[in-house]
Amino acid sequence: MPQTIAVLDFGSQLTQVIARRIRESQVYSKIYHFSTPAAQLKAEGVVGIILSGGPQSVYAKTAPHPDPEIFKLGVPVLGICYGVQLMGHFLGGEVELSKAREYGHGHLTIKKPGKLFAGLPRKLRIWNSHGDKLTKLPPGFVATAVSENSPYSGIEDAKRGFYGIQFHPEVFHTERGVDMIRNFLLRVCGAKQDWTTKDFIAHTVADIKAKVGKSRVLLGLSGGVDSSVAAALLHKAIGRQLTCVFVDNGLLRKGEREYVEALYKRNFKIDLRVVDASALFLRRLKGVTEPEQKRKIIGRTFVEVFEKSLRSIGGADFLGQGTLYPDVIESVSIGNNPASLIKTHHNVGGLPERMKLKLIEPLRELFKDEVRQVGSALGLPREVVWRQPFPGPGLGVRVMGDITAAKLDILRNADAILQDEMMASGLYWKVWQSFAVFLPVKTVGVFGDERTYDYVIALRIVESIDAMTADWAKIPYDVLQKISSRITNEVRGVSRVVLDISSKPPATIEWE
Numbered sequence: 001m002p003q004t005i006a007v008l009d010f011g012s013q014l015t016q017v018i019a020r021r022i023r024e025s026q027v028y029s030k031i032y033h034f035s036t037p038a039a040q041l042k043a044e045g046v047v048g049i050i051l052s053g054g055p056q057s058v059y060a061k062t063a064p065h066p067d068p069e070i071f072k073l074g075v076p077v078l079g080i081c082y083g084v085q086l087m088g089h090f091l092g093g094e095v096e097l098s099k100a101r102e103y104g105h106g107h108l109t110i111k112k113p114g115k116l117f118a119g120l121p122r123k124l125r126i127w128n129s130h131g132d133k134l135t136k137l138p139p140g141f142v143a144t145a146v147s148e149n150s151p152y153s154g155i156e157d158a159k160r161g162f163y164g165i166q167f168h169p170e171v172f173h174t175e176r177g178v179d180m181i182r183n184f185l186l187r188v189c190g191a192k193q194d195w196t197t198k199d200f201i202a203h204t205v206a207d208i209k210a211k212v213g214k215s216r217v218l219l220g221l222s223g224g225v226d227s228s229v230a231a232a233l234l235h236k237a238i239g240r241q242l243t244c245v246f247v248d249n250g251l252l253r254k255g256e257r258e259y260v261e262a263l264y265k266r267n268f269k270i271d272l273r274v275v276d277a278s279a280l281f282l283r284r285l286k287g288v289t290e291p292e293q294k295r296k297i298i299g300r301t302f303v304e305v306f307e308k309s310l311r312s313i314g315g316a317d318f319l320g321q322g323t324l325y326p327d328v329i330e331s332v333s334i335g336n337n338p339a340s341l342i343k344t345h346h347n348v349g350g351l352p353e354r355m356k357l358k359l360i361e362p363l364r365e366l367f368k369d370e371v372r373q374v375g376s377a378l379g380l381p382r383e384v385v386w387r388q389p390f391p392g393p394g395l396g397v398r399v400m401g402d403i404t405a406a407k408l409d410i411l412r413n414a415d416a417i418l419q420d421e422m423m424a425s426g427l428y429w430k431v432w433q434s435f436a437v438f439l440p441v442k443t444v445g446v447f448g449d450e451r452t453y454d455y456v457i458a459l460r461i462v463e464s465i466d467a468m469t470a471d472w473a474k475i476p477y478d479v480l481q482k483i484s485s486r487i488t489n490e491v492r493g494v495s496r497v498v499l500d501i502s503s504k505p506p507a508t509i510e511w512e
């Protein structure tokens, strides 16, 4: 059993970020329900406890409280934000009720570095987000740091290994916050730094095996990073008990289906069923021009096809999904009221309930970059692990207006050239997304000696961190020139290429 740092979750959206910071220090951690009995923590080899933040007041009727025995285990405890109030409340200090929450930047002055602030500058910028405040230290504690709004921004009882900080060290707005967490793990708890991606994989594989037993798991493979890594991980754990379904909806990029088949069937020997439903999708989309309507039709048809394929494989007990942590909590921004940002979303909305399947989501605690590391460690090629995002409705939202097989073909060919040149110049890996859009506008051109009257392709190439905002990428002219001349020369039906130079907002990344 690895040495474990327990993170008790009191409801903060940042709990997973704390866990991530611990993983970044190569220390094993596990998130526990706030009420987990101290005896269980002890039995599971916990060598340190972190009390997370949380939105409540310690005095609230429904306030989450830990088992008080955790303070008697002889194990170091770090209270963060609400965690500090809990320490005050349970260990004999005083907490002042406050109506307003305090948000934003503050300045920390370290008075007594101790183990927690060892090696850090005396003055640091910090990020606050708290309501109540500690107003009297519990016996045995001293103040170690102050900020403009609290004389107890940092506190400690070094003898018992109890530390508390009023601000959030886990967010990057707090300078050197990561070092504070690392100090707690290494200097205070003496934790070993032996937790790697390989260990995550081994641990998750064991978890999957225990959860799934002899049952069958069905997973919808989209070819994107998340479902690909989830498939590889599930396959490593349960092999042929996993069946992946890849739906060809007729709205895929050029060569996509063959690529996915070659990768998973041939290289990974995954039981992959490719369902060609392109005719059905195109029939249902015929004449539909309104973007939301298109999305609805594509979504509904997907669920139908997927359900049918479940029946054809003889049923399953679990539905595997590549849900990541940011999918669960869409934003970890704490600048606004965090509760208002919560949006649970599954990659395939509502499917598990409809299909009466239990969910298995092996990537649920990870962030995208961690998923990429896991994918690489599992042997997935760079092209998959670092793939640009591709929307579920596929080219359906990149052919403006009504969708026909002929227009899709034109778009596919133009898009393939764009990707080709982005790869050749190495820019593919540097931008967030690069794709072509089909515009149902005919314009005049000349090809050889002939007058043409053909469609327009728009190039959409953007830079972004999280797709919430985006800027058009400043691609060198020579690369753009090559893309444009190849498209107009090689793709029949296109006489003109234009470049989209809009930022998000106000424009979205996709055109529909």
Ligand code: XMP
Pocket: 295, 389, 390, 391, 392, 393, 433, 467, 504, 507, 508, 509, 510, 511
């Ligand atoms: P927008 O167009 O809203 O896109 O700026 C933001 C990001 O989300 C992707 N996107 C989707 N992904 N299903 C998806 O899985 C969808 O329906 C969908 N719509 C947009 C888009 O490609 C961009 O990365």
